[in-house]
Amino acid sequence: xxxxxxxxxxxxxxxxxxxxxxxxxxxxxxxxxxxxxxxxxxxxxxxxxxxxxxxxxxxxxxxxxxxxxxxxxxxxxxxxxxxxxxxxxxxxxxxxxxxxxxxxxxxxxxxxxxxxxxxxxxxxxxxxxxxxxxxxxxxxxxxxxxxxxxxxxxxxxxxxxxxxxxxxxxxxxxxxxxxxxxxxxxxxxxxxxxxxxxxxxxxxxxxxxxxxxxxxxxxxxxxxxxxxxxxxxxxxxxxxxxxxxxxxxxxxxxxxxxxxxxxxxxxxxxxxxxxxxxxxxxxxxxxxxx
Amino acid sequence: xxxxxxxxxxxxxxxxxxxxxxxxxxxxxxxxxxxxxxxxxxxxxxxxxxxxxxxxxxxxxxxxxxxxxxxxxxxxxxxxxxxxxxxxxxxxxxxxxxxxxxxxxxxxxxxxxxxxxxxxxxxxxxxxxxxxxxxxxxxxxxxxxxxxxxxxxxxxxxxxxxxxxxxxxxxxxxxxxxxxxxxxxxxxxxxxxxxxxxxxxxxxxxxxxxxxxxxxxxxxxxxxxxxxxxxxxxxxxxxxxxxxxxxxxxxxxxxxxxxxxxxxxxx
Amino acid sequence: xxxxxxxxxxxxxxxxxxxxxxxxxxxxxxxxxxxxxxxxxxxxxxxxxxxxxxxxxxxxxxxxxxxxxxxxxxxxxxxxxxxxxxxxxxxxxxxxxxxxxxxxxxxxxxxxxxxxxxxxxxxxxxxxxxxxxxxxxxxxxxxxxxxxxxxxxxxxxxxxxxxxxxxxxxxxxxxxxxxxxxxxxxxxxxxxxxxxxxxxxxxxxxxxxxxxxxxxxxxxxxxxxxxxxxxxxxxxxxxxxxxxxxxxxxxxxxxxxxxxxxxxxxxxxxxxxxxxxxxxxxxxxxxxxxxxxxxxxxxxxxxxxxxxxxxxxxxxxxxxxxxxxxxxxxxxxxxxxxxxxxxxxxxxxxxxxxxxxxxxx
Numbered sequence: 001x002x003x004x005x006x007x008x009x010x011x012x013x014x015x016x017x018x019x020x021x022x023x024x025x026x027x028x029x030x031x032x033x034x035x036x037x038x039x040x041x042x043x044x045x046x047x048x049x050x051x052x053x054x055x056x057x058x059x060x061x062x063x064x065x066x067x068x069x070x071x072x073x074x075x076x077x078x079x080x081x082x083x084x085x086x087x088x089x090x091x092x093x094x095x096x097x098x099x100x101x102x103x104x105x106x107x108x109x110x111x112x113x114x115x116x117x118x119x120x121x122x123x124x125x126x127x128x129x130x131x132x133x134x135x136x137x138x139x140x141x142x143x144x145x146x147x148x149x150x151x152x153x154x155x156x157x158x159x160x161x162x163x164x165x166x167x168x169x170x171x172x173x174x175x176x177x178x179x180x181x182x183x184x185x186x187x188x189x190x191x192x193x194x195x196x197x198x199x200x201x202x203x204x205x206x207x208x209x210x211x212x213x214x215x216x217x218x219x220x221x222x223x224x225x226x227x228x229x230x231x232x233x234x235x236x237x238x239x240x241x242x243x244x245x246x247x248x249x250x251x252x253x254x255x256x257x258x259x260x261x262x263x264x265x266x267x268x269x270x271x272x273x274x275x276x277x278x279x280x281x282x283x284x285x286x287x288x289x290x
Numbered sequence: 291x292x293x294x295x296x297x298x299x300x301x302x303x304x305x306x307x308x309x310x311x312x313x314x315x316x317x318x319x320x321x322x323x324x325x326x327x328x329x330x331x332x333x334x335x336x337x338x339x340x341x342x343x344x345x346x347x348x349x350x351x352x353x354x355x356x357x358x359x360x361x362x363x364x365x366x367x368x369x370x371x372x373x374x375x376x377x378x379x380x381x382x383x384x385x386x387x388x389x390x391x392x393x394x395x396x397x398x399x400x401x402x403x404x405x406x407x408x409x410x411x412x413x414x415x416x417x418x419x420x421x422x423x424x425x426x427x428x429x430x431x432x433x434x435x436x437x438x439x440x441x442x443x444x445x446x447x448x449x450x451x452x453x454x455x456x457x458x459x460x461x462x463x464x465x466x467x468x469x470x471x472x473x474x475x476x477x478x479x480x481x482x483x484x485x486x487x488x489x490x491x492x493x494x495x496x497x498x499x500x501x502x503x504x505x506x507x508x509x510x511x512x513x514x515x516x517x518x519x520x521x522x523x524x525x526x527x528x529x530x531x532x533x534x535x536x537x538x539x540x541x542x543x544x545x546x547x548x549x550x551x552x553x554x555x556x557x
Numbered sequence: 558x559x560x561x562x563x564x565x566x567x568x569x570x571x572x573x574x575x576x577x578x579x580x581x582x583x584x585x586x587x588x589x590x591x592x593x594x595x596x597x598x599x600x601x602x603x604x605x606x607x608x609x610x611x612x613x614x615x616x617x618x619x620x621x622x623x624x625x626x627x628x629x630x631x632x633x634x635x636x637x638x639x640x641x642x643x644x645x646x647x648x649x650x651x652x653x654x655x656x657x658x659x660x661x662x663x664x665x666x667x668x669x670x671x672x673x674x675x676x677x678x679x680x681x682x683x684x685x686x687x688x689x690x691x692x693x694x695x696x697x698x699x700x701x702x703x704x705x706x707x708x709x710x711x712x713x714x715x716x717x718x719x720x721x722x723x724x725x726x727x728x729x730x731x732x733x734x735x736x737x738x739x740x741x742x743x744x745x746x747x748x749x750x751x752x753x754x755x756x757x758x759x760x761x762x763x764x765x766x767x768x769x770x771x772x773x774x775x776x777x778x779x780x781x782x783x784x785x786x787x788x789x790x791x792x793x794x795x796x797x798x799x800x801x802x803x804x805x806x807x808x809x810x811x812x813x814x815x816x817x818x819x820x821x822x823x824x825x826x827x828x829x830x831x832x833x834x835x836x837x838x839x840x841x842x843x844x845x846x847x848x849x850x851x852x853x854x855x856x857x858x859x860x861x862x863x864x865x866x867x868x869x870x871x872x873x874x875x876x877x878x879x880x881x882x883x884x885x886x887x888x889x890x891x892x893x894x895x896x897x898x899x900x901x902x903x904x905x906x907x908x909x910x911x912x913x914x915x916x917x918x
């Protein structure tokens with residue numbers, strides 16, 4: 001769409017800019033400040049420059065946590081996005097089914113995250129939990145507190161269960177926003193269901209799917225409460241994702257300097273990849289030709 | 291009603307979705323000892339103790355009310371600020387627009403713990419600790435960018451020609467925006483409202499840090515269920531069930547906006 | 558080729574319609590002959606889009622039958638009928654090039670690539686789209702996009718009728734004229750039936766050979782633009798067509814004259830007789846163009862008071878008051894009108910009588 005060129009549009013954006021800048025820039029400056037100093041206590045600080053950054057970047061355990069995190073977030077996207085789209089396509093468009101479906105989808109999203117982790121602990125226990133008992137009765141020796149693979153499966157199951165509805169809701173709203181005339185024209189043109197999906201629905205959902213991908217990427221990369229409540233990062237370090245590791249350092253050592261440096265690195269990684277996703281999705285639309 | 295493959299698939303998905311919820315319900319109706327000792331698909335020893343605690347203990351139900359207050363505040367503020375900004379991003383080209391748009395989203399990318407101390411210091415200085423508005427404003431950090439992004443996406447799906455036709459027909463901008471434009475993007479507004487509500491509702495860190503007693507939300511109260519005997523599983527489960535209700539209401543209210551699309555041609 | 562017939566069609570959007578008001582379309586019984594350029598004209602909400610969707614098959618009517626060349630197609634979906642539809646907003650496949658957009662309907666029907674290429678190039682030529690074929694469809698201007706929409710209908714050899722739902726709504730005013738002319742050319746060249754829905758009478762009257770006027774779900778009159786202008790069957794047609802619309806004056810009949818309050822306006826004998834027998838509210842109608850305004854008293858003239866004179870360039874609009882009613886007259890730019898009092902003359906052949914909004918016949 002050709003946009004109108006007008007710098008006075010800034011007035012419409014100004015309130016948002018102010019409120020977010022106020023919320024973000026000042027604290028961020030504080031973090032940058034801390035990240036370059038060594039702080040033992042109030043008033044006792046020494047400028048150390050890039051020392052914390054070097055230390056963090058060389059940290060083996062940080063690398064491990066980082067890889068685990070990439071694997072986790074990658075799996076999240078691979079599962080949740082297609083699944084979410086599929087469900088959204090299957091959802092009813094009219095009638096009482098719409099309300100029922102929407103409310104059902106919303107429920108997992110509304111539960112506080114630490115509660116989710118807590119409930120799933122019991123849920124997956126092989127002795128007293130529905131999931132654990134069922135799996136074990138099928139002959140599979142499942143124990144997420146003992147085996148890393150099981151811990152991963154459980155964490156992924158919890159994550160997909162919890163967050164796919166977000167993708168579904170976004171995709172569904174996006175689908176509903178497509179004017180009926182497009183479907184009518186497709187009918188007249190004799191398009192099959194797959195062609196309708198590929199040439200009308202998917203392109204028109206690009207906006208919401210971009211949001212869904214970015215949101216799930218960011219939020220899964222930052223994930224803390226749910227996996228921590230479920231596995232505590234274990235067994236061993238197998239489910240210690242990046243933010244769990246960060247909190248371990250920050251609370252364990254109570255060292256503001258390294259923790260701040262870590263936070264900044266963390267932030268930059270997310271930023272970099274989000275930017276890449278964003279550009280990629282933006283250009284998918286622009287680049288496609290015959 | 292025709293039973294198609296997709297309806298069956300959908301029902302299976304919803305069934306799977308509800309199983310952990312059912313389990314939570316199950317737990318909420320049992321005592322802790324019961325939960326930890328025996329596996330039971332349905333509670334054989336039904337008790338409402340957990341719910342009674344939730345309804346009678348002052349900290350619990352006031353927590354409920356507090357949450358509703360600041361979450362509603364935040365949803366309204368976020369929507370109000372985001373709508374004009376999203377319109378600007380969607381319709382106008384201006385200096386720094388692309389960068390600004392992406393920058394907004396970056397505010398959701400930093401670990402929230404990073405902002406904790408500065409926020410606490412700021413609100414302390416302003417004597418706003420333990421107020422609803424403090425939490426509502428703090429949540430704007432992540433909700434406003436989200437709202438702008440989602441709304442912009444939906445707005446860009448409406449051809450600019452509709453705006454132009456309205457202006458030619460003599461509509462003033464506010465009248466056009468409220469009577470024509472917003473109804474067209476109602477699916478987007480509905481989904482944005484729900485997400486703002488949801489993210490604010492479940493947020494724990496800021497809500498707990500910035501409040502003491504007056505504005506203490508339910509999420510914070512729930513983390514206090516660790517007692518000498520360990521986690522109060524049953525109570526937590528009951529609280530979990532109860533926290534679903536307001537959000538379910540919100541989505542039920544916006545369901546029509548979500549499901550109705552955009553009909554070609556102005557009314 | 559297609560002769561389209563709507564046989565006693567009525568449609569309601571409600572499951573259980575009770576009264577006449579519940580019906581979006583009340584009683585449509587009409588035939589569109591092969592190859593004609595037709596317009597469906599009416600105000601917003603009169604049911605024209607509903608009617609169009611019933612013809613194209615996007616909507617199944619609650620009652621009645623749709624026939625193509627005598628064969629009932631009422632339950633056939635749109636892709637099985639030989640029609641194409643152009644919508645109010647350009648409806649394109651954004652991710653495809655112009656070529657692929659035009660080729661899409663053919664490829665879906667399994668036509669071989671060689672044939673596809675031939676047809677697409679032909680149609681692109683007709684629509685002046687050849688230089689844009691490799692470009693992304695989404696990047697073009699609104700008028701080009703609508704041409705692509707039209708093109709998707711033209712590429713199909715089996716298409717017999719093309720339906721247009723207010724297609725020029727988003728086009729720039731300067732380009733509207735060009736596009737309209739192009740549509741007319743194509744209609745004459747390819748001899749396809751074109752049914753064009755609009756609320757703009759200028760569009761309808763300049764494009765179509767036959768115009769069908771719709772009002773509140775009914776087809777009130779169908780005829781050539783000239784017929785509709787000179788002999789409106791329904792008050793609505795008189796009012797809607799022409800700018801400004803027809804003047805109406807409540808009257809009673811006495812002998813050979815119509816009386817508005819105490820003022821006599823002559824009628825021709827036949828009209829007067831019909832008027833005497835007619836029932837219901839009687840109104841006199843005359844088009845501003847035919848209403849004569851004189852500075853001095855004339856034979857069978859009536860006195861009226863001038864309220865305003867507007868100079869519209871090549872003509873003037875005089876607004877007068879007569880017996881408590883406002884009337885307008887369209888006069889040439891040279892004619893001068895005095896302030897205050899004038900004499901109006903109602904030429905008998907252009908003075909019509911309406912009973913309960915229908916012309917007396």
